[in-house]
Amino acid sequence: MANITLKAVRKSFGSFEVIKGIDLEIRKGEFMVFVGPSGCGKSTLLRLISGLEEITSGDLMFDDARVNNVIPSERGIAMVFQSYVLYPHMKVYDNLAFGMKLGKRDKSEIDTRVRKAAEMLQIDHLLDRLPRQLSGGQRQRVAIGRAIVRDPRVFLFDEPLSNLDAALRVATRLEIAKPHHDMNDVTMIYVTHDQVEAMTLADRICVLRDGVVEQVGTPAELYEKPNSVFVAGFIGSPKMNFLTGTFADAVGCTTLGIRAEHIDIVDQADATWTGTVVHAEDLGSDHFLFVDIGADEPVVVRRSGKLDTGMLGQVVSLRPQAENLHRFGPDDKPLG
Amino acid sequence: MNRSMPRTIAFYACVLLIVLIAVFPFYYAIMTSFETGTAIFRPNILPESFSWDNYKAIFTRRGFVRSVANSVFIASITVGAALLLAVTASYALARVSFRGRGLLLMTILGVSMFPQIAVLSGLYELINLLGLYNKPWALVLSYTIFTLPFTVWVLTTFMRDLPMEIEEAAIVDGATPWVIITRVFMPLLWPALVTTGLLAFIGAWNEFLFALTFTISADQRTVPVAIALLSGASQQEIPWGPIMAVSVLVTIPLIVLVRVFQRKIVAGLTAGGVKG
Ligand SMILES: Nc1ncnc2c1ncn2[C@@H]1O[C@H](COP(=O)(O)OP(=O)(O)OP(=O)(O)O)[C@@H](O)[C@H]1O
Numbered sequence A: 001m002a003n004i005t006l007k008a009v010r011k012s013f014g015s016f017e018v019i020k021g022i023d024l025e026i027r028k029g030e031f032m033v034f035v036g037p038s039g040c041g042k043s044t045l046l047r048l049i050s051g052l053e054e055i056t057s058g059d060l061m062f063d064d065a066r067v068n069n070v071i072p073s074e075r076g077i078a079m080v081f082q083s084y085v086l087y088p089h090m091k092v093y094d095n096l097a098f099g100m101k102l103g104k105r106d107k108s109e110i111d112t113r114v115r116k117a118a119e120m121l122q123i124d125h126l127l128d129r130l131p132r133q134l135s136g137g138q139r140q141r142v143a144i145g146r147a148i149v150r151d152p153r154v155f156l157f158d159e160p161l162s163n164l165d166a167a168l169r170v171a172t173r174l175e176i177a178k179p180h181h182d183m184n185d186v187t188m189i190y191v192t193h194d195q196v197e198a199m200t201l202a203d204r205i206c207v208l209r210d211g212v213v214e215q216v217g218t219p220a221e222l223y224e225k226p227n228s229v230f231v232a233g234f235i236g237s238p239k240m241n242f243l244t245g246t247f248a249d250a251v252g253c254t255t256l257g258i259r260a261e262h263i264d265i266v267d268q269a270d271a272t273w274t275g276t277v278v279h280a281e282d283l284g285s286d287h288f289l290f291v292d293i294g295a296d297e298p299v300v301v302r303r304s305g306k307l308d309t310g311m312l313g314q315v316v317s318l319r320p321q322a323e324n325l326h327r328f329g330p331d332d333k334p335l336g
Numbered sequence B: 001m002n003r004s005m006p007r008t009i010a011f012y013a014c015v016l017l018i019v020l021i022a023v024f025p026f027y028y029a030i031m032t033s034f035e036t037g038t039a040i041f042r043p044n045i046l047p048e049s050f051s052w053d054n055y056k057a058i059f060t061r062r063g064f065v066r067s068v069a070n071s072v073f074i075a076s077i078t079v080g081a082a083l084l085l086a087v088t089a090s091y092a093l094a095r096v097s098f099r100g101r102g103l104l105l106m107t108i109l110g111v112s113m114f115p116q117i118a119v120l121s122g123l124y125e126l127i128n129l130l131g132l133y134n135k136p137w138a139l140v141l142s143y144t145i146f147t148l149p150f151t152v153w154v155l156t157t158f159m160r161d162l163p164m165e166i167e168e169a170a171i172v173d174g175a176t177p178w179v180i181i182t183r184v185f186m187p188l189l190w191p192a193l194v195t196t197g198l199l200a201f202i203g204a205w206n207e208f209l210f211a212l213t214f215t216i217s218a219d220q221r222t223v224p225v226a227i228a229l230l231s232g233a234s235q236q237e238i239p240w241g242p243i244m245a246v247s248v249l250v251t252i253p254l255i256v257l258v259r260v261f262q263r264k265i266v267a268g269l270t271a272g273g274v275k276g
């Protein structure tokens, strides 16, 4: 429920600059995801927004009010940490209610809200337990519940799923998406380095690299029109194929990017590249062929259907779809 | 495990020996406290006679109950003051980064290495200056001074190990440092608080040198001083029987305290709060 604006925000730890001038607008009710490689400053940026870390220079605005010097509890935020933090000595109920109790809210109001949030997350049968009596997934749901009961203007998530196993991750991802749908226009900021999480959850994604914003856009925009080699390589799985040297020269660029699903296997006569299948991965619904065409790394080709094991070691002819080529110049930016 | 017979026997023989050596002085004290007359002065392993006379003598003696009350008062206040100061100080030392933090910690540790006798005269001046001489507060002050370094160190170590995120979650919840300390950290520090508090109590309860130096009148004495100054029928007689009886008596509260709090020390209280 808040519009968040960052203007030239910088953060240094001592002389070490981590956030190097970020301008960003996060719209009311938007689900914004910060992605980027480890150490690029995602958590730091989130903590600046939360107020747990002080901004070195620049402005942070919540709905046009400068909040640089407002303490976290008065910013109307709720935060879910990577290691799901619960107060170990308090029952689940008290964990959920602690913030409201400190806020001197009415007892019956606290009770209503705790129970409502617990119901929403299906933890209402666990209210009398201590955190150590819960499973990992349950704990993380309680942690999310702690955020929900506060009825915040902004939700902040710092890699909330990274401690969960794969199945639980998908389930909890839904739990996180749900309040976004249920609670109209609550602004969410979500940090992850998992681009699948980013793609599935985000309204918009902000790709960070080394303390600066590389690109902001919807998942589709980032996927289809990455505006640097870095973003192109970071978004999408499997990674986009990058070709340099003569392969790139042939289409007049320094780096040629092509996604696995945009390469067709064709007759020898139509071939742009030919090479041997050196490795194959079968996912059931589709499969990936790794073809050595003489570039630095094998080119990955995605095909639907089951893998024909006879493909391994065969020579195949490939043709990239001309309209889906990503051509990057020497500065790693896209060409015309 | 499949340990051979001789090794097992050797192991338990060692255990038995250690227990014997450790327990014998206490056993001897208890035994002596039930003996009277010349029986006390004959070395013996098993009790020769048994009587409650020494204990009766203690309770009929003026001042004994008073000095127990003094000791309880002084030790309790010392524990309270030391824990309050130590918890707040160690929060600062563990969680607030400020210039000279490491140096301060080392200084605190260094101070605790001074022997009591070295600071006795200085402390005496201080206590006179504050007008506390021959008052229980003199002892509370000096015991607190001597307990604090250890207490602060232990609690700082414990507090440092508490996950940062718990504190940050509390900050987001709107907790002030005081609320964080009292409602989030203290419950998690229970084991450490109990341990250090108990040690502070035992230290204050048993202390002799300061208690002897800073009090003059009989009604201000603590138990250890009272025991030492217990006089017999004549100048030459040291009343060993009653002394042993008092010593046994004043140890009982300590044993009870340890037993009570032992159960309260729930190990691994923090387990399950944070993962990662
Ligand atoms: N309190 C701090 N003091 C000094 N340096 C810090 C501090 N916190 C973070 N950094 C540095 O800032 C950089 C960014 O850290 P940050 O935690 O924001 O990375 P991240 O993008 O969240 O990485 P990850 O995906 O691994 O969590 C790192 O190089 C880190 O070492």
Ligand SMILES: [Mg+2]
Pocket: A042, A043, A044, A159
């Ligand atoms: Mg991080």
